[in-house]
Amino acid sequence: AGRPAGLSVVLVGDDPASAVYVRSKGKATRAAGMHGVEHVLPADTTQPALMTLVDRLNADPAIDGILVQLPLPRHLDEWAVVSRIDPDKDVDGLHPVNVGRLANGVPGLRPCTPLGSLLLLEGLGAPLAGQEAVVLGRSQLVGRPVAQLLVNANCTVTVAHSRTRDVAAHVGRADIVIAAVGIPGFVKADWVKPGATVIDVGINRVAGGLVGDVDPAVAEVAGALTPVPGGVGPMTIACLLRNTLEAACRREGVAFGL
Numbered sequence: 001a002g003r004p005a006g007l008s009v010v011l012v013g014d015d016p017a018s019a020v021y022v023r024s025k026g027k028a029t030r031a032a033g034m035h036g037v038e039h040v041l042p043a044d045t046t047q048p049a050l051m052t053l054v055d056r057l058n059a060d061p062a063i064d065g066i067l068v069q070l071p072l073p074r075h076l077d078e079w080a081v082v083s084r085i086d087p088d089k090d091v092d093g094l095h096p097v098n099v100g101r102l103a104n105g106v107p108g109l110r111p112c113t114p115l116g117s118l119l120l121l122e123g124l125g126a127p128l129a130g131q132e133a134v135v136l137g138r139s140q141l142v143g144r145p146v147a148q149l150l151v152n153a154n155c156t157v158t159v160a161h162s163r164t165r166d167v168a169a170h171v172g173r174a175d176i177v178i179a180a181v182g183i184p185g186f187v188k189a190d191w192v193k194p195g196a197t198v199i200d201v202g203i204n205r206v207a208g209g210l211v212g213d214v215d216p217a218v219a220e221v222a223g224a225l226t227p228v229p230g231g232v233g234p235m236t237i238a239c240l241l242r243n244t245l246e247a248a249c250r251r252e253g254v255a256f257g258l
């Protein structure tokens with residue numbers, strides 16, 4: 001269509017982890033030849049000011065994708081902000097319209113980390129249909145959407161969470177384990193069925209650096225295990241760029257071939 005796809009990433013406040021994520025998203029956007037803009041707003045930004053920025057980005061013809069980095073400072077209403085984004089520019093897939101599209105298994109923008117996890121599973125080449133998948137965690141960003149993507153891919157899906165009885169027994173049945181609980185080393189080697197595929201979505205800051213939700217000893221039992229860092233994280237950023245390109249193609253009436 002004669003122009004680069006455009007992505008705006010909005011950061012409110014000075015959470016150090018969020019600042020790192022936003023910077024790396026902006027860098028990756030420009031490295032891919034896209035138009036990338038970061039909007040960094042002070043922690044005391046008001047709800048109306050943030051809504052006005054979203055409105056401006058919704059109306060900006062050079063911007064195809066809008067991502068508001070979460071969590072927002074406590075005085076701001078995340079649900080209201082995400083709901084204000086044009087669903088067709090919602091490259092995070094968190095707008096209620098896109099959540100509904102995913103729940104119904106119809107086309108729409110999908111959340112980046114869940115999409116990246118599915119692409120990793122598909123990349124192994126084995127059919128997903130009929131596989132037993134256990135998702136650990138039920139968050140808005142990962143657990144719920146990844147469970148729905150797996151259902152749409154014809155897996156048999158169990159969602160386990162903090163109130164689940166005997167998590168180990170559920171994990172032991174799984175051909176696919178998605179760990180997204182935010183507890184360092186939560187998944188133990190003696191829980192995992194030999195040969196299972198384990199996707200570690202955890203990014204936990206501990207004294208020794210970054211660690212996942214999966215005990216490293218799981219590597220000796222699993223058929224495949226994603227590393228932390230360097231596994232799901234880069235896939236999340238790749239999927240953000242993919243969603244931005246998809247949104248741009250849709251807005252320009254160009255076929256999206258990925």
Ligand code: GUN
Binds near residue numbers: 067
């Ligand atoms: N914070 C942590 N992960 C994410 C994400 O995928 N999207 C947004 N908007 N914020 C996040």
